[in-house]
Structure formats: structure tokens, C-alpha cells
Amino acid sequence: MRAAVCVKAGGPEVLEIRELPVPAVREGWSLVRVKGTGLNRSELRTRQGHSPNVRFPRVLGIECVGVVAASTDPTLPEGTTVAAVMGEMGREFDGGYAEYALLPNSLLMPLTTTLPWDVLAALPETYLTAQGSLDALGVVPGGHGRLLIRGGTSSVGMAAVSIASGYGVEIAATTRRQGKVDALAAAGADHVLVDAGGSLAAGVRALWPEGPDYVLELVGASSTVDSLSLVRRGGTVCVTGSLSGWSIPDFQPVAMIPSGTKLTAFHSDDAKGGAGTTVLRRIVREVEAGVYRPNIDRVFGLDDIVAAHRYMDNDQATGKVVVVP
Structure with a gap:
């Protein structure tokens, strides 16, 4: 799989696109095929070396949306649309800047939605x-x-x-x-x-x-x-x-x-997993109904992750920046 790897602390140029093995599923974790991830300032600070206990190289990304590709939880069958946030994603373990992410089942929030992936990725x-x-x-x-x-x-x-x-x-x-x-x-x-x-x-x-x-x-x-x-x-x-x-x-x-x-x-982190599922489902419904706005500023491809981080570094966005694989 392709992933954006932060190889060391530094500027946007320390993010490199690499080919990595698709993670092997293990008990308590499921594999998600990532369809989109929102960029966040905390990832900028992690990239700069300010997040404690982060070891490089690391795939950043504290959130993502996608589809369950392989599951160890019967309540999360393959093909389920899910979102995940926080829980040390992109810090203690690899996060959403990749085509696949192996995530704890406790973080996965199942959703049913007609929203495009880039819009859904802007929300969690x-x-x-x-x-x-x-x-x-x-x-x-x-x-x-x-x-x-x-x-x-x-x-x-x-x-x-x-x-x-x-x-x-x-x-x-x-x-x-x-x-x-x-x-x-x-x-x-x-x-x-x-x-x-x-x-x-x-x-x-x-x-x-x-x-x-x-x-x-x-x-x-x-x-x-x-x-x-x-x-x-x-x-x-x-x-x-x-x-x-x-x-x-x-x-x-x-x-x-x-x-x-x-x-x-x-x-x-207080909104991750089960605590946030009901709230996120309501938010998705409000966006579908046109009550809330997704506020997407710009969508980048994974290959353009350096440009996306430079865009974030320069405070150019008004709203959410999204990356799709």
C-alpha cells in the first residue's frame, strides 16, 4: 500500500510517499481501507517533533473515514463504512495518511451515509x-x-x-x-x-x-x-x-x-469511539440535510501530502483540508 511516512521531525519535506506492507489484522483490531482523512494542526505539531512519545518513522493522521476491509469484530462486518478519530492514531500507531489503516475496534464508528468521501472525511x-x-x-x-x-x-x-x-x-x-x-x-x-x-x-x-x-x-x-x-x-x-x-x-x-x-x-479524545458515534451520526444527517456545512477548503491527493502540509503551515485554509488516497 501507499502511505505518507513522516521520516523524522521537521518541515513538510520530511513526509515521504512509500510502499508499505498492508498491516496484518490482529485480535481487537480491524483493517480499514482509507477513503479520506482530514488534516489537523496537531499533525503539523507532531511532524515538527512536539508530540511526546512519537517515534519516527510514523504514518501520521489522527482521523480517517473508509470501509472495513478485514474485521475481528462481528458488529463491524467487512464493507461497513466507518470513521475513526484520536486514540493515539498517528502517534503511538500508524494513522490515516495511507491507503489502509489498522485500527482498534474501539475507535471505529459505523455510519450509513450518501455523502461523498471527501465531504465525510471533513467531518469527524x-x-x-x-x-x-x-x-x-x-x-x-x-x-x-x-x-x-x-x-x-x-x-x-x-x-x-x-x-x-x-x-x-x-x-x-x-x-x-x-x-x-x-x-x-x-x-x-x-x-x-x-x-x-x-x-x-x-x-x-x-x-x-x-x-x-x-x-x-x-x-x-x-x-x-x-x-x-x-x-x-x-x-x-x-x-x-x-x-x-x-x-x-x-x-x-x-x-x-x-x-x-x-x-x-x-x-x-473524549469524542472517540462509542462516545462519539451517536453525535457523529447526527452530524452526518445534518450535513446531508444541508443544515451544517462541510466547510471544505481544499482536497489534496495523497501524493501531494507535502504541498498539503505546506498549505497548512502557511495558514492558507479557510475551513477543512482533506486528503484522499
């Missing part, structure tokens, strides 16, 4: 993360309030806009590029703020003098403290993204979290 990690983040914030259907999404043109940001726009909340989303404003508005954002770096205080206070009720923080470490200063007193900030890294230097909780304000997080 992105929409499960967006949904889990909104749940962690306490944003609910039919609710009210004001939601600020920082990093709005990331794939998770676009998905969160798509979901929350049907909830009845007022949404403001940020982007660093003026050219991406229209895409956020089309996705359902009521307001779009161009983040030129630093604090968003002036723009946010002009919209909401008391601040938003919720902040979905997808930029991560570099702007979390600023988000805590923006949210209304008693509001909630959920850190989900790591576009700017994972650590906040010299973080002082008592000094930096206003009294009564809540700081939480969501990790997409």
Missing part, C-alpha cells in the same frame, strides 16, 4: 470537537447569549459557527486575514472581527460592552489570558485549540482568571 474530528466544545461552554439549542469564537476560520471554528448559528446565540468570530471575512459571514457568524494581534478588547466592547457570555478559544496559549479578560464576569472560556502552542508561560490563575469567570477545556 472537526465537528465532534466543535460540538464537544460548545457543550463544555454550556451553549445549547434554543439558548441565548453571545459567543466569541477566536480562530474562526480554522476547521473547528467554521464548524462551531455552523452549529451555533442554529442555536439562537449571537456569534462573533475572528480571523487574522481580511480576505476570510466573507467566508465567516457566509458560515453564519453575525459579526466578524479582524484580529491584527494583541487584544481584541476595542472590537469586542464595541459589540458587547459587558463582553461575550462564552469564548471558544481556538488560537490557544497566546490569547487565552486575553480571552479571560474579554468574557463577561461569570462567563466561560473553553480552550480547545492549540494553533499557537500548548503552554501559557507564567500563568497565574488567581491573578489572571477574574472572580467568578470559568475556564474549561475540551479534548477531542
Whole structure:
């Protein structure tokens, strides 16, 4: 089989297309013929050498969709359409950047859908993360309030806009590029703020003098403290993204979290396997019905994996980048 192998830590050029043996099925694991995989920033960071316990060479890819090719689980017969996310895919064992992936049965989420493979591949990690983040914030259907999404043109940001726009909340989303404003508005954002770096205080206070009720923080470490200063007193900030890294230097909780304000997080590993199956099936139905948007920015072939990672490195995407074998 063909696979994109990360041979060492480094830039996009460390990804090489190689011929590898198709993995042999073993107890508790099934072989999936990969039909598509979404690219994620965490794979960029793994490629750069920032993920602990990752040994190279490694086939990256924390998610994929495809068809069961050989099964060790009677509830997952051959030919079943499945999705898989997280569970150390592409880190402790080879992931979705290949024509076949050997995956734990516990990760496989069976689906029935008419969606094309590239569209289906854009959904699992992105929409499960967006949904889990909104749940962690306490944003609910039919609710009210004001939601600020920082990093709005990331794939998770676009998905969160798509979901929350049907909830009845007022949404403001940020982007660093003026050219991406229209895409956020089309996705359902009521307001779009161009983040030129630093604090968003002036723009946010002009919209909401008391601040938003919720902040979905997808930029991560570099702007979390600023988000805590923006949210209304008693509001909630959920850190989900790591576009700017994972650590906040010299973080002082008592000094930096206003009294009564809540700081939480969501990790997409909580949506893997059985925990995410029901949610993902509902998301697929909503996309099929045109309620949610797949938000695909660009589709690459597996042979173009270096170009795909360079595209991701340069923050060119507005939404999801997908690779198909």
C-alpha cells in the first residue's frame, strides 16, 4: 500500500510517499481501507517533533473515514463504512495518511451515509470537537447569549459557527486575514472581527460592552489570558485549540482568571469511539440535510501530502483540508 511516512521531525519535506506492507489484522483490531482523512494542526505539531512519545518513522493522521476491509469484530462486518478519530492514531500507531489503516475496534464508528468521501472525511474530528466544545461552554439549542469564537476560520471554528448559528446565540468570530471575512459571514457568524494581534478588547466592547457570555478559544496559549479578560464576569472560556502552542508561560490563575469567570477545556479524545458515534451520526444527517456545512477548503491527493502540509503551515485554509488516497 501507499502511505505518507513522516521520516523524522521537521518541515513538510520530511513526509515521504512509500510502499508499505498492508498491516496484518490482529485480535481487537480491524483493517480499514482509507477513503479520506482530514488534516489537523496537531499533525503539523507532531511532524515538527512536539508530540511526546512519537517515534519516527510514523504514518501520521489522527482521523480517517473508509470501509472495513478485514474485521475481528462481528458488529463491524467487512464493507461497513466507518470513521475513526484520536486514540493515539498517528502517534503511538500508524494513522490515516495511507491507503489502509489498522485500527482498534474501539475507535471505529459505523455510519450509513450518501455523502461523498471527501465531504465525510471533513467531518469527524472537526465537528465532534466543535460540538464537544460548545457543550463544555454550556451553549445549547434554543439558548441565548453571545459567543466569541477566536480562530474562526480554522476547521473547528467554521464548524462551531455552523452549529451555533442554529442555536439562537449571537456569534462573533475572528480571523487574522481580511480576505476570510466573507467566508465567516457566509458560515453564519453575525459579526466578524479582524484580529491584527494583541487584544481584541476595542472590537469586542464595541459589540458587547459587558463582553461575550462564552469564548471558544481556538488560537490557544497566546490569547487565552486575553480571552479571560474579554468574557463577561461569570462567563466561560473553553480552550480547545492549540494553533499557537500548548503552554501559557507564567500563568497565574488567581491573578489572571477574574472572580467568578470559568475556564474549561475540551479534548477531542473524549469524542472517540462509542462516545462519539451517536453525535457523529447526527452530524452526518445534518450535513446531508444541508443544515451544517462541510466547510471544505481544499482536497489534496495523497501524493501531494507535502504541498498539503505546506498549505497548512502557511495558514492558507479557510475551513477543512482533506486528503484522499
